Amino acid sequence: MLYFCTLFDNNYLSRGLAMYESLKKHCTSFHLYILAFNDVTYSVLKDLQLEYCTIISLKDFENGELVSIKKSRSIAEYCWTCTPSLIKYCIETYNIPHCTYIDADIYFYSDPAILVEEMGENSISLSPHWYTPVYDKSSLTGIYCVQFMTFKNDSYGLNALNWWVKACNEWCYARFEDGKFGDQKYLDDWPYRFTSVHILNDRGAGVAPWNVQQYQVKKALQKGILLSCKKERKDFSVIFYHFHDVRFRKDSKIDLGSYLLPKWVKNTFYKPYIQHILKIEKKYREYGVPFHEQKEVKNIFLDNLKTSLQRIYILKHFFFFTLNFFLSKKKKKNSSQFFQNSIKKLLFNRNIYTTKYFLEE
Known part of the structure; x- marks a missing residue:
């Protein structure tokens, strides 16, 4: 039996349900603890009576220290702050042998049991970002991603x-400061700070927009997706994809973020994922819950112009491959916020589409 926990509010409700359904499809034996981050989310989740799930309310979860912190942090920062406390809460409250935290916006394509098994006798597992060199922000946001972390109920864990x-209770903000960033940068020195830490080796753990450029699809079947790492020339099965920064807009468009996403990535991952989300929202429309914090575009004309220009801006491919080549040769992986922002402007990539057109294309 595998034990997982996650947290989300109504703005991530359809994504959280999509994640749960993908887990249910591929994981043979599991229990998922969901911290509902507001009352409306708790009400909907309790009413759905999801199999293999325990729904936790904020009222039951929050302690005095967290309540006192709450007002000083944004919703996202408070979510990050609560992540380690949620894992601890689940282990202690339900007396489970281990607990794996998973982000609400990941989606499973095969059984994650292989990742827990990979830990062996170790007590903690970390999943690397596996950054494509041009997108490497390890020095700013961390070497490892909180997306999938396992802790065993033992002294080391x-x-x-x-x-x-x-x-995280002392400091957890969405900015880089004194070697810290959110809940994530704290993990950088864990292989040396703590005993019994395992760094996941399976590339299938965390295919994401910041690393997918390194891969090519070999097979996309009903049973799973097989990718190949171009540099290492090794095949691997996708365990989960992290759909970071997918945003729904008020003008019926969808924003897939600013990373360079090859066409096969959009067809293999994003289209089926968006279709699944929309199917869930249609199914549960009766609850009248807003499923997204829809992004509002202030200047639609300028936004459309930028989107049109980037599609004919072929230099983005030249800059991407050139910068990626030179950065891959660079021994010291160290980049400033200014450097990352400069690369972003130089690549000038936007993945914004009319939702209906994107799904039909």
């Missing part, structure tokens, strides 16, 4: 978890 809870 709890020692690291308690340290992380304390650190």
